[in-house]
Amino acid sequence: xxxxxxxxxxxxxxxxxxxxxxxxxxxxxxxxxxxxxxxxxxxxxxxxxxxxxxxxxxxxxxxxxxxxxxxxxxxxxxxxxxxxxxxxxxxxxxxxxxxxxxxxxxxxxxxxxxxxxxxxxxxxxxxxxxxxxxxxxxxxxxxxxxxxxxxxxxxxxxxxxxxxxxxxxxxxxxxxxxxxxxxxxxxxxxxxxxxxxxxxxxxxxxxxxxxxxxxxxxxxxxxxxxx
Numbered sequence: 001x002x003x004x005x006x007x008x009x010x011x012x013x014x015x016x017x018x019x020x021x022x023x024x025x026x027x028x029x030x031x032x033x034x035x036x037x038x039x040x041x042x043x044x045x046x047x048x049x050x051x052x053x054x055x056x057x058x059x060x061x062x063x064x065x066x067x068x069x070x071x072x073x074x075x076x077x078x079x080x081x082x083x084x085x086x087x088x089x090x091x092x093x094x095x096x097x098x099x100x101x102x103x104x105x106x107x108x109x110x111x112x113x114x115x116x117x118x119x120x121x122x123x124x125x126x127x128x129x130x131x132x133x134x135x136x137x138x139x140x141x142x143x144x145x146x147x148x149x150x151x152x153x154x155x156x157x158x159x160x161x162x163x164x165x166x167x168x169x170x171x172x173x174x175x176x177x178x179x180x181x182x183x184x185x186x187x188x189x190x191x192x193x194x195x196x197x198x199x200x201x202x203x204x205x206x207x208x209x210x211x212x213x214x215x216x217x218x219x220x221x222x223x224x225x226x227x
Contacts, residue, residue, distance in 0.1 A: 007098045007179040009105040009172050021168035028079065028164060033059040033196075039188040040083045040174045044076045046199070054084065054154055055192040063199040069159055070218035078217060081158040083174060084189040085181045090129040090156055092143070094183060096136035098176035099125060099158075106169045118163040126215045128157040138214040145211040154189065156181065161217060 024042065027034040033043035041047060046063040049056060066078030103120055106112060125136045130153040133143030143149065156177050162169065178188055 007101060007176050009102050009175065012172060012175060014109065014111055014168075017168050017171050020171065024167040024170060025164045028076075028167070031061070031076065033057075033194050035191055035194065036081075036170060036174045037178075038190040039085065039178060040081060041191055041194060042079060042081045042170060044079055047080060047082055048197070055190060057082070057191055057194050058197050059194060060199040061196050065159060066217070070215065072218065077161060079158075079160050079162050079170070081160070081170065081173070082155045083158070083177045083181065084155045084191060085184075086187040086189060087153045088184060088186045089131050089153075090181055090184045090186065092127055092129040092131045092133050092156075093140050095127050095129060095156055095177055095180040096140055098180050099127065099136055099173055102172040102176035103169060106166075106172045112166075112168075118165060120162060120166055120169060123216050124161040126159045126213065126217060128152050133157070133213075135214050135216060142213045142215075143211050148211050159215075159217060 020036075024034055024036070028042075028044060031044065033041060033045065033047075036042055041057045041059075043059050044065055046060045046065055046068050048058040048060060064072075064075040064078075065080035066072040067075060069080075070078065072078065100122055103122055103125070107120060122137050123135060127133050127136055128143045128148065130149045132140060132149065133152075134140045135142075158173065158177070160173075181188060
């Protein structure tokens with residue numbers, strides 16, 4: 001599908017995002033999850049949901065996203081973002097293009113350049129949709145396994161390493177993903193509830209959803225990624 005809507009990150013009001021960004025930083029520091037707008041859920045944990053009630057997102061308190069997805073030794077280093085939508089196919093290459101544009105725009109803003117001491121590396125952002133996925137700066141030919149694509153028919157998955165001082169950038173990333181979803185002719189879906197569970201209490205089996213990836217979040221180019 002051709003790009004029906006252009007993603008315009010400049011439409012976001014920087015000043016209005018200062019307070020919400022502080023809330024996001026506090027939640028991540030405390031190991032909690034948080035909603036970004038109505039369609040996105042963010043944490044540093046693995047997320048789960050039941051197909052019969054996708055509006056209810058469960059956050060697995062003892063399943064760190066970096067450890068589970070990338071076998072990293074430390075916790076709290078990888079942010080896990082899910083943006084929910086009507087079941088359908090979202091162009092993962094368009095998502096990657098929009099996210100790249102969002103991050104570049106954010107980092108070039110005078111307000112960010114004057115206070116930010118760290119940078120956001122585009123190479124450390126991975127995506128997955130029902131169409132495929134991979135590192136947003138890569139060839140985006142990963143994530144083609146059928147079971148992996150099917151489980152992402154109702155959301156766009158993002159895993160990224162992000163300095164907490166740039167929590168505001170997450171709002172720009174979510175807006176970019178939502179624009180790509182709308183361009184796919186799909187509706188956004190609201191999240192109505194977040195709850196916390198122990199991973200041992202969840203019947204979800206992640207093994208069918210593994211696939212090869214070019215992610216750099218693991219430090220190994222051909223590590224197994226799970227979602």
